[in-house]
Amino acid sequence: MKNKISESKAKQTPKKKLKNKIRLGVNIDHIATLRQVRGGTTDYPNLLDMAKRAVKGGANQITIHLREDRRHIQLKDVILLSKSCPVPLNLEMAVTSQMVTIAKKYRPAWVCLVPEKREELTTEGGLDVKKGFSQFHPYVEKIQRMGIEISTFIEPNLEQVEASAELGADAIELHTGKWVQLSGVAKQKEWKRLCDAAEWAHRLGMNVHAGHGLDYAHAKAICKLPYLEEVNIGHSLVCYALESGLEGAVHKMRKILK
Numbered sequence: 001m002k003n004k005i006s007e008s009k010a011k012q013t014p015k016k017k018l019k020n021k022i023r024l025g026v027n028i029d030h031i032a033t034l035r036q037v038r039g040g041t042t043d044y045p046n047l048l049d050m051a052k053r054a055v056k057g058g059a060n061q062i063t064i065h066l067r068e069d070r071r072h073i074q075l076k077d078v079i080l081l082s083k084s085c086p087v088p089l090n091l092e093m094a095v096t097s098q099m100v101t102i103a104k105k106y107r108p109a110w111v112c113l114v115p116e117k118r119e120e121l122t123t124e125g126g127l128d129v130k131k132g133f134s135q136f137h138p139y140v141e142k143i144q145r146m147g148i149e150i151s152t153f154i155e156p157n158l159e160q161v162e163a164s165a166e167l168g169a170d171a172i173e174l175h176t177g178k179w180v181q182l183s184g185v186a187k188q189k190e191w192k193r194l195c196d197a198a199e200w201a202h203r204l205g206m207n208v209h210a211g212h213g214l215d216y217a218h219a220k221a222i223c224k225l226p227y228l229e230e231v232n233i234g235h236s237l238v239c240y241a242l243e244s245g246l247e248g249a250v251h252k253m254r255k256i257l258k
């Protein structure tokens with residue numbers, strides 16, 4: 001008899017390498033944020049429906065972060081999406097035994113290891129793989145043994161790239177948040193750090209992913225990052241969706257209120 005795990009695994013097809021195209025992971029955390037500001041009491045927005053809409057728009061994977069404080073994504077979302085999401089699921093998570101148990105049970109295609117602080121507004125800074133190496137190593141082995149691939153969300157720092165390779169990560173996800181915020185010479189320097197880290201990761205046999213804070217302008221620029229295979233984008237897309245969708249939504253309400 002198929003158990004819950006193998007059922008969800010059966011639906012999780014691996015990510016495809018896209019020829020001449022960067023894979024787009026759409027992070028739907030902030031759609032869940034909108035639901036959770038009303039304590040999850042509304043039946044909208046429907047996360048699976050939103051994931052399907054993102055796929056219609058061209059998303060190659062759906063990315064979610066199940067935080068310890070459950071501020072947006074809930075365990076029920078992980079369960080539903082791991083079973084029914086039409087594209088591979090990328091689960092961002094802190095490196096804790098509780099999260100490893102969840103990953104093993106619901107088997108996303110990928111796990112992205114991220115640092116997590118309760119008080120932060122969003123993921124601030126990358127994971128210190130060098131410092132946490134001996135703590136993370138057994139977890140990484142456990143996750144990969146289940147056929148789940150692993151990326152580490154790190155600052156563009158060569159030591160962190162090397163530590164990720166040693167850890168056995170399949171990919172690094174470079175934190176682009178600082179680069180997005182900077183300007184002038186400091187921005188150019190951060191870009192060089194991103195390029196060096198990407199080159200080094202490729203030489204060490206890892207895939208290169210990037211994410212955080214990317215908007216349309218920075219998405220255009222990030223395409224020039226060497227060996228870039230995947231980006232994960234959330235906040236700007238949810239904002240753009242509001243910008244392009246609010247007029248129509250109000251129009252529909254106006255018609256109802258005749």
Ligand code: PXP
Pocket residue numbers: 027029065092112114122123153173210211212213214232233234235236
């Ligand atoms: N990648 C990682 C590892 C993240 O933690 C986040 C934010 O949840 C993102 C990408 C997406 O960042 P943003 O929402 O700023 O596009």
